[in-house]
Amino acid sequence: MVLMSKLIFVGLGLHDExxxxxxxxxxxxxxxxxFAEIYTNLMGGLGIEKLEDFAEKKIMVVSRKMLExxxxxxILAAAQKGKxxxxxxxxxLIATTHVDLRIRAEKAGINTCIVHGASIxxxxxxxxxxxxxxxxxxxxxxFTDFGVIAETPYDIVRANLKSELHTLCFLxxxxxxxxxxxxxxxxxxxxxxxxxxxxSLITRNTLVVGVARAGxxxxxxxxxxxxxxxxxxxxxxxxxxxxxxxxxxxxxxxxINLAKAPESxxxxxx
Amino acid sequence: MVLMSKLIFVGLGLHDExxxxxxxxxxxxxxxxxFAEIYTNLMGGLGIEKLEDFAEKKIMVVSRKMLExxxxxxILAAAQKGKxxxxxxxxxLIATTHVDLRIRAEKAGINTCIVHGASIxxxxxxxxxxxxxxxxxxxxxxFTDFGVIAETPYDIVRANLKSELHTLCFLxxxxxxxxxxxxxxxxxxxxxxxxxxxxSLITRNTLVVGVARAGxxxxxxxxxxxxxxxxxxxxxxxxxxxxxxxxxxxxxxxxINLAKAPESxxxxxx
Numbered sequence: 065m066v067l068m069s070k071l072i073f074v075g076l077g078l079h080d081e082x083x084x085x086x087x088x089x090x091x092x093x094x095x096x097x098x099f100a101e102i103y104t105n106l107m108g109g110l111g112i113e114k115l116e117d118f119a120e121k122k123i124m125v126v127s128r129k130m131l132e133x134x135x136x137x138x139i140l141a142a143a144q145k146g147k148x149x150x151x152x153x154x155x156x157l158i159a160t161t162h163v164d165l166r167i168r169a170e171k172a173g174i175n176t177c178i179v180h181g182a183s184i185x186x187x188x189x190x191x192x193x194x195x196x197x198x199x200x201x202x203x204x205x206x207f208t209d210f211g212v213i214a215e216t217p218y219d220i221v222r223a224n225l226k227s228e229l230h231t232l233c234f235l236x237x238x239x240x241x242x243x244x245x246x247x248x249x250x251x252x253x254x255x256x257x258x259x260x261x262x263x264s265l266i267t268r269n270t271l272v273v274g275v276a277r278a279g280x281x282x283x284x285x286x287x288x289x290x291x292x293x294x295x296x297x298x299x300x301x302x303x304x305x306x307x308x309x310x311x312x313x314x315x316x317x318x319x320i321n322l323a324k325a326p327e328s329x330x331x332x333x334x
Numbered sequence: 335m336v337l338m339s340k341l342i343f344v345g346l347g348l349h350d351e352x353x354x355x356x357x358x359x360x361x362x363x364x365x366x367x368x369f370a371e372i373y374t375n376l377m378g379g380l381g382i383e384k385l386e387d388f389a390e391k392k393i394m395v396v397s398r399k400m401l402e403x404x405x406x407x408x409i410l411a412a413a414q415k416g417k418x419x420x421x422x423x424x425x426x427l428i429a430t431t432h433v434d435l436r437i438r439a440e441k442a443g444i445n446t447c448i449v450h451g452a453s454i455x456x457x458x459x460x461x462x463x464x465x466x467x468x469x470x471x472x473x474x475x476x477f478t479d480f481g482v483i484a485e486t487p488y489d490i491v492r493a494n495l496k497s498e499l500h501t502l503c504f505l506x507x508x509x510x511x512x513x514x515x516x517x518x519x520x521x522x523x524x525x526x527x528x529x530x531x532x533x534s535l536i537t538r539n540t541l542v543v544g545v546a547r548a549g550x551x552x553x554x555x556x557x558x559x560x561x562x563x564x565x566x567x568x569x570x571x572x573x574x575x576x577x578x579x580x581x582x583x584x585x586x587x588x589x590i591n592l593a594k595a596p597e598s599x600x601x602x603x604x
Contacts, residue, residue, distance in 0.1 A: 078450055082357035085347055085452070086388075089356065118356075155452060157460030160584060166463070167584075167591045176592075180348055180457045180549050182355070182425060182450035185466065190427030191448065193436070196455065197474065201499055202467050227493075229471055279450050314430060314437075321437045322446075 071143040071169045073156035075181020076100075078279025080109030081118060084151075088179040092119040096146030099124050099139050101131055103239035104161070105153035105184070106302040108277055115151075123151070128240065136165040143174045155183035184278055188232060188304050191285045192273045193318020198309070200229030205250045205305070206236045207243065218257040221307050222265050228334070233305040244301035247274040251290055251305070266290070266307075271329055273306040273319065274298050287325035310334035341413040341439045343426035345451020346370075348549025350379030351388060354421075358449040362389040366416030369394050369409050371401055373509035374431070375423035375454070376572040378547055385421075393421065398510065406435045413444045425453035454548055458502055458574050461555045462543045463588020468579070470499030475520045475575070476506045477513065488527040491577050492535050498604070503575040514571035517544040521560055521575070536560075536577075541599055543576040543589065544568050557595035580604035 072091050077083025084092075092098055100123050102110060116123050130138060142148045150156075150165070156178050157163050169176050189196050203220040217233060224231040235245035251272065258266040268291035276284040276298040286296055287308075308315070311332045319325035342361050347353025354362075362368055370393050372380065386393050400408060412418045420426075420435070426448050427433050439446050459466050473490040487503060494501040505515035521542065528536040538561035546554040546568040556566055557578075578585070581602045589595035 075452065077355055082360070083355050083450070085353050085355050086359065087352035090352070155456040155460055157463065158456055158466055160465060163460075163463045163588050163592075164584060167587055170591050177551075178457075178461065178549075178553075180353070180452035180460075182345065182452055183456035185456045186425040186428055186453035187448075187450045190425055190433075190450075193427065193433045195430060196428055197472050200471050201469060204467065223497075279448075281447075283448075314434060317437055318433050321440050322433075 069144055069174045070147045071139070071174050071176045072147070072149045072179060073162060073166065073176065074149050074151050074179040075155045076107060076110070076151050076153050077182040078154065078184065078187060079107055079277070081111060081115040083182060083279060085179060085181065088181065089118060091179055092149050092151070094147065095149040097142040097148040098122070098151065099126050099142070099148065100151035101126050102153060103128050104159040106237060106239065106244055107153050108280055108300065108302065131165070132161055135168060139165065140169055140172055140174065143169060144172070155181050158183060158185070182279065184304060185232065187278045188275050188306060191275055191278055191283065192287070192306055193322050194230055194306065194308060194315050195312060198230050199232055200224035200227060202232040202234065204234040204236060205245065205253060207238070207245060208253055213253060213257060215257055218254055218266065221254065225265060225307065225309050228309045230309050231307040233307065235303050235305060237302070245303070246301065247298050247303045247305050248294055251294055255290065271308055271332060273308060273323055275304045275306070277302065278304065285323045287319040287323035287329065308332070339414055339444045340417045341409070341444050341446045342417070342419045342449060343432060343436065343446065344419050344421050344449040345425045346377060346380070346421050346423050347452040348424065348454060348457060349377055349547070351381060351385040353452060353549060355449060355451065358451065359388060361449055362419050362421070364417065365419040367412040367418040368392070368421065369396050369412070369418065370421035371396050372423060373398050374429040376507060376509065376514055377423050378550055378570065378572065401435065402431055405438060409435065410439055410442055410444065413439060414442070425451050428453060428455070452549065454574060455502065457548045458545050458576060461545055461548055461553065462557070462576055463592050464500055464576065464578060464585050465582060468500050469502055470494035470497060472502040472504065474504040474506060475515060475523060477508070477515060478523055483523060483527060485527055488524055488536065491524065495535060495577065495579050498579045500579050501577040503577065505573050505575060507572070515573065516571065517546070517568050517573045517575050518564055521564055525560065541578055541602060543578060543593055545574045545576070547572065548574065555593045557589040557593035557599065578602070
């Protein structure tokens, strides 16, 4: 008898249980064991019970502790015994912890494969109508705890702007504490650094695009200069932030028509 | 009576008709008209007839000519009349032509919305086990026609390597001619430019990762130095190519364990 030792990473996509692919759902239905983690990204509408109804089986939700401190032992043990699906928000393997688990599985002789899902990376670029090949490196803006402000995000936005590249900024998530950074908090952090450094690169006149709840029926995409963006109500999380650089005319057209940007952004067309 | 004027862009994901999300399929089933384009990306296993079976309706496949030269008039006319779904490979709005159509629709008073799908952008990063925030700007390597070689891709890989950033290289697709650039062709083009410029940045000793048929059961991910990668049989398209820069130790671990890289790549760990 061939031992069915297999671990399949399945992406859940962006918003709720309807964002899994037909292929992903098939794998879940065929699986002996199903695990899910829901802390690396916030899926605003996800109900695990609804997903269990679709899947016609029990889903075990794993915590950060089980996955990171205990190296996913429970998932690997299940995968040694039978076909195991591990559900993750977005597209699998974007979070380092999933790559780590995949390496551990392969080293333990467990076959792995991936069923991809929609990711906020391409979703945010597309929703803003900004061209993928004009993005420089992306960055996460972390919460400022104990007054310590990480300056790397600011430096990356600056380097990208100087190279005329857009920047995709992921905003910090602390699912255990139910803390999700807002666009407003992220902007205030970056403005604070610019002020302290007495630089005029990121100011109240810098263009930004905020995207809230991508993939849901209540997706909001709004482009404006920071002073206006700070007063805009983006609503509940998750939020993501883009710093556009110089714009192609079609990008400007997209921001004006699809993200309610003011006409004055046309001055950034190059 | 409210006129149901609506255009929904639905991402088909990476490989075949099973990569659509449950949400996407629901929208297709509810639609009055369904269009699809299948030329901006190759979905190796997609059968439009199978998709029509799932959808329980006819799908009209649109050509590049209909979408670009005629500005998608047919799709917009349908969307004026009833709920219309436009199916696109990958995640919608990554191709400029989709953004253009969305702007035209909104300007014509047609409501638009997006159902996201898996994109090769995040899929390739994840399959290689390379960290998203270490990628610089991405680039497309075009076919060299009439002996003219575009040097921009080379310059972008070079700039990223100098900034210690990875580069995701999309390979040219000419669906009408059924021409899909292979990893081998892309590497030969870049080596040729390096040779002509007498530079030693991209040489036979440069590490690359080739990804073929992402999202299919026959996905191949192979990391090696160019001289070896040139002789590797990646099989049928679509192909995609990554130039990794300096590696985090877990990235090296991923390339060795998940992409069969030689142990000697550990010298690139920083």
